[in-house]
Every structure is written in C-alpha cells, then in structure tokens.
Amino acid sequence: MAMAICFKCGSAKSGALVACRNCNAAPRVNSEYAVSLALSDHLSSKDQLAQYSHELRNGKKLSVPREALVQALDALKDPQLLAMLGAQSQPATPTPAPLPPAATRQPPPDPPAASQRVDPPPPPIKQEPRLTTTALHQSAFAVLGVTTRDNRKRIVELAEEKSLELDHDVCQKARSDLTNPRTRLSAEIAWLPGVSPRKATQLVENLLNDPMAIREESGLPTLAHLNLLAAAFEAVDGEHDADDLAGFIMEAAYLAEELTPEEVLRDINEDRAVSGFPEVRALDQIEAELTERKRYYRGAIKDALDRLPPMTLIQVMTETVDGVTSGGEDHAPGLIDDLVDSYEVETHGILQKEAENVHKLIKAARDHAGSGEAAVKPYVDKLDAVARNWDKIAQPIQLSSKARGIDHEASRDLAYEIRGLAIDLFNKHDMLAHSKRLTGLIQELFSEVPEIADRVEEDADALADIFQQRKQAASRKDEWAREITYRAEIGVMFKDALSISPDGVSWKGQNFPLDSITRVRWGGVSHSVNGIPTGTTYTIAFGNRSSEAVVELKKQDIYSTFIDKLWRAVCVRLLAEMLEALKAGRDLHFGDALLHDDGITLVRRKFLGSNEKVRCSWGQVHVWSADGSFCIGAKDDKKVNAGISYIHGANTHILEQAIRMAFKKPGMRRLSDLLQ
C-alpha cells in the first residue's frame, strides 16, 4: 500500500486518493486529487512528505513543486481513474481521448543506449587516427577545388590551372565529370550538396586532421553528413574500440534512413540554380543515384570492419545488430540489413565448416551412446564448445533474421540437429542429464530463432516434468523400500536372521530375490496340554519352483510384522500374476480344487463310491474359514466343497484375498475382472 498524507490535516493515510481516517476528508475535485497525488510517495520522497505534513499541520503554505502537480494532473486524465473517482464526466481539463480508453500508458522509456541516435556518447579518449586522403578527396570537386556553385567556365579554368600541378588526365576527367550533365549528378551526390562552399572546404580539410569529429557535427544536410561519415570510416583501423565502432555504424545507419530524394533534389537544384547547370527534373534519377550511394556506404563500413581482427569484427557486428534491432525485436535500418547480408555471405564458408564439425560430433555421440553416459560426455562437451563458437559467428545473422521475422535457416537446421541428438539420447538411451544439457544449450544459443526458442522451451519443460516425475518415482521407490525392509532374530539360544528388503527374503543364509518367489504360506498352531494353552507356533514359508524356506517362530509380533512386509513385497505381485494367468485362460490347482477365471471345480464327497468333480460358477459358491483352512463350497449342496490349508497350501492366502475382493465387486463373473 502506498504512503500518503491527507491534503487537509497532514495525517498519514494509506493511499493518495482515499479518505483520511483522522479527519475523514477525501479529495473531491480535480485540484484536490492532484494535490493528494503529489502528497504521496508516488511523487514525493519520505522527507518531502514529512515536510508537507509539517506545513499542513502548522497552517503553512504547501511547498509542493509545480512539476509534481503537473504530473499529477496529467495522470488524472486517465479515463479509468476518473471513472473510479466518479468524476469521469467532469474532467477538469479537456483531454484528448487516449486509446485504448482504460489503458494507462507507461511513459516512453529511455531508448537503450545502443539504439540512441541523438547525441551519441563521445568516442573514448584516445589518439585519434589521422588520414592523408579519403574518397571525398578524390571527388572531382576536391581535385579541382571547384564548388557546387561554380559555373562551367570556372570549372574549365580551374581544371587548366590544376593541370599545371596535377596529372593532366586526372584534371581533364574531373572537368568532364563536372561539366557533363550525365556524370555531374553522380559527382554532386558523392560530394556535399547543400553545404556552403566555405563550410564544405573546411569539413573536408578537418577530415584529415580529426576524422571522427564529423560525428559531432549537427545541422548538416543528410547526404553530405553521410558522405563525410563514410569518409571517416576510412580512419578505422584494427585498434579501433569495438563499442565505439558499433555506435558509429549505428549512427550512420540511422542517418541513412533519413535520406530522402526530395531533400537531395532540392539541395542540388539550389546549387545548380547558382552554377547555371540545368536543374534535375526527374526524382527517379536521384533515387537511382542514392541506391548506388547506399551501396557505397555499405562498402565503406564493410572495408572498415575488414580491417579489424576477426573476433572484434564479430563483436562489432553483434553489438550493432543487437543495438539497432533491440535484441531482434525491431526492424533494423536498411543499411544494417545489407551489411548483415554481406556478412552472411562472407561467413557462410566458416559456418558451414563449423556446422560439419557439429555434425561429426553428433554422429560420434550417437555412435558411443550405447556405451553409456561417460562415453558420450566428451562428445557433448566438444559439441558444446563448437556450437558456442558457431553461435558467436552467427549471432548477428540470427538477430537480423529475427528482426525480419524469419528464421535463420542454418541456425534452425543446426539447432534441430542438436535437438535430435538430445531426443535420441533421451528416448533411446535414457540419458536425461545429457538431454537436458543439450536442450539448455539450444535454449541459450538459439534464443534468437523464434521457432527453436519456443519449441525447445517446451522440450525443456517436458524434460523438467519427466525429471520431476522420475524424482517422485525414485522417492516412491525409496519409500516402498523403507516400508518393506525388516529384520528379526529368531531362536532362543542360537539365533538366525530372518530379513526382507528390496534385495529379497533371507533365512539361514538362503536368499530368495523378491521376483523369484512364487509361493508363500503361513499360519499359526496353538498348543495346549490338558486344555491349558502352552503357546502358539507360527510358520512362515516362502520359496520358488525348486526350493522353499520354512521359518518356525514363537513371537507373534515378529510373525505379524513379517507377514505385513511379505504381503507388500511379494504377495501383491503374486496376486496380480495369478489374476493375469486366469485371464489368459490358465487353470490353477489349490488342493482338491481347480481354479478357473469364471469359477471353480470342487469335489462332491460321497460316502460310498468315488468323489465327483463339480464345476461351479462364482455365483454358485460361498467361502469361509474353518480349522486352519480356507473353504469354498457350493451354496446349494453342502457336499460339494474344498478346504485348502492356510499353513500347508501354497498361496492360499492370496487365493482367499482374490476371491473375497472379487465377491465385493457387483456383478462379478470372472476373477480377472479385478484387473480392470
């Protein structure tokens, strides 16, 4: 909650525009709203608020600065705020309707330093490079010392004069270029149109002494300024500061965006009106020349970049494109797009070579994936390094592509290749860690490729979810292991260990892995002498197809605890296996009874003659326990039954559990219905 003070009594309150709890005053009209906003921490510091409070409490005049009130009044033009204040129909000052009506717009933020083009920061202090000549000094105007306002006669005179000190052919060509209407326009456009002759001379001279000073010039016609900047690029050498050069390129690129043929036409014709050369009528002539001129600017910048060490060149390109596109979000000036296109052509070879290295590493990683994570790791490490190198070179292209709304194909292809490896390592070899690492790498390196960025983020989310699921599964497994693990000493004099854990069930040195156990039985027999109870002997037996371990013990708590653990560790599985077997059509013997999925074959016991087998459906039988046995009998014939000993019969408890569970299921026809 904001902190504010009441405009009437100076007490603290919780919000600028809410009622004061001390004096119940609430702002009602626009001026009160404005003062109240100014008296809040939205517009004033704590110290200022304390001062205002003091002023109000002592009946002094409020010293709120006018700027704060202006800001407050501006905020009070917000329609939703007015609606909330119940004053929408009576705004204090006429307001232009903002769109959308209820949006509160954030004041435009300061543009990022990289994209600022007004008042660029001064270049770092260093020994400024000097030039002996530039392309501007090769201009016909510079060669002959002619101004844009000199007429044909004067040009011829100056050419002849200059012939005495310069190469005759050069002077004749310069003369021809300036006097021939077909070539004069090119010469004018490559010179400083719109700049006074004296100023032009001075600017060209200064270029040699302090080339970068031209960046500080203001008020020059756009074309002339660009021509001077292009000349200044010739001063860039391999030692030039990368940040400064990136800023310089951005300045030139933004300026080139402002170049309009109309302005150039006007400047040239103004000079021609003085020099007596016929005016240029067709704008398309200017446009064609300007297209060529922009190509020249690109070349000048490219030449400057080519003088840099490779890593500096990449850094400058990246900073430039990042700056003008705000990280790939905004369209770049056309000059930068052209520059990036050139860069892409020139880096194509090296990127292709690096991509081939990536492919080789991906193949090697795949080939070694069968040998385990450790075997793959060195290739993933190298892949990480090569891909980063690749990305460093491709970064300006990626940013530019993103700004143009297209995916950089080579980046996308490479990212998909790496992603393919991540997928294979996970799907085929269950290498979640490597897969996550590669996915993270793609996310980091190819964030400028929108298709990849979104897709890989979803991959990363999916992998994170799976990782989480596995952690949970591992946690459940640990919990299960804790639940089934138990160990007890059995015996009075000579103790033997009975234990159960995920590793198996052990008794007297004999271990049965949990999955190998196919039969279990248990039960207790109470003893008595002359009707006096003498204790109970408990039997627990478990085994596989070939052997069985039998444990006899006296302690009921050990017996109960062990059976509980055995049930969770083994019997649940045996129950499921039994139901699966029945579902598959197998019949299972339990004592005299033969168990089917849809019923049971029991025995009709005859006093005389041989017993008779009777097949009953589940609806025809009922079950009970008696004399240490699990009994199943026909409901309508007491002689048809079977008794299966709990203590001697293998898996009797499991059978009982299955049948009793199934009987609870309404409409049960088959035991295997329990599996559904």
Add this chain to the structure above:
Amino acid sequence: MGFLSNLFGGNKEDKALREALARIHRILDDEKFQMELVHPEMKAMLESAPAYDKDPNGTGPFGFIETNPIPVNGPIGQLAYLSRLETQSGQRILFHRLGAIGTVDVFEAVSFNGAEWFILFVDLYHPRRSRLTPDGFRFTKDVAQFSGFHKFCENFPYDFVEKKASERESGLSMAYIAISKVSDQIQNRAFNRPLAHKAKLDLVKSRLSSFQSQ
C-alpha cells in the same frame, strides 16, 4: 503436440504427455470442461447464474469498473478469458488477481511490452465467458496459453517465471505461455507502473473486500 510426439514417440511418457496436452487444450478452450474442474457446489451455482456477454444492468465502462464486470465461467474461465485478450496494437497481457470487491474479482494487467497497464473487473459466477472485450482490446488469434494467475503476485510481473513454475504442481505450467515471450522485458525491467495506474491501485486496494497474499 508434434514435437512432443517426436520427442517421446512411442514410450509411456509420450502417451501421458499427449493426454496431458490434450487436457490442457481442453482447459484453455473448452468451457464445459472448465466447468467440470470446479467444485460441484460451485458448478451448480455457476450453472444457475445467467449466461450473458455483459450484465444488462451494468453501469460504467465494461470490464473497467466493478459495476460492470466481465462475466466468465469460474476461475479457470477467468484465466482463459484474460489470456485471450490483446490490445489493439496486438499486445497480449500478463495479469494477476489483486483480490475481490464483493463477488467481483479485480485483476491488474500489463501488456507484454510493458507499455500499457490495466485494472480489470471480472465476475466469475457465470456458466460461460463473455464474447465481448473491454474497449481497447480484442481477442487474440494466437493459441491463448495462460499468461496470468488467479492469485496475487507480490512482485508482478517480475515474478512470472517463479509463479509459472509454482503451477507445475497443479499440472497447469505447460498450459502457460513460453517464458521467452516475456523474459527479455523482465530482464530489461520494462515494467514500470505509471502514476495514474498507481493511483488506481491505491483506490482499488482500499476497496477490496478480500485479497490474497503470499
């Protein structure tokens, strides 16, 4: 969906994830399914409420004042509706719930680029969501993955990443927009409340009858 099928093709996770994504698409789009997710008693309450695009008795600018809230179908309906909104300049919005004034939920929202801030009023006690948008908005043509929360975000919207992660337990995190859509703005601290918006927040907060805190 496609990438997940490829990524986890043929294994158990594939099936589970496909099912999860199908469910998420239903959460985003299917109003009936959204109703299935609410408590039966609340569902009955929502179904018994009138289905309309706008309260015929509402007064004031639609969606911008508690007396004319946007009707939607329950809490998931809130997320689905607000996530569909985009400004006329094509900016979708991030949002979180400030609290409620009576039965009307109050949301604070900001466009993805951080340029425009809003206070929106939503009434969730209706069987379907409104087909209208507040002035200055339209419905996005993108897949309207969730871009906000029906809970209070203390450091809105800078805590979007953490809040999205916290939805993982609810199974909704994959229904949310990719973080890359807002990560740059978050990193660049592009979200700054203008003065008028701060004033609105003061007013709204003073009127909340219920609010959440972390």
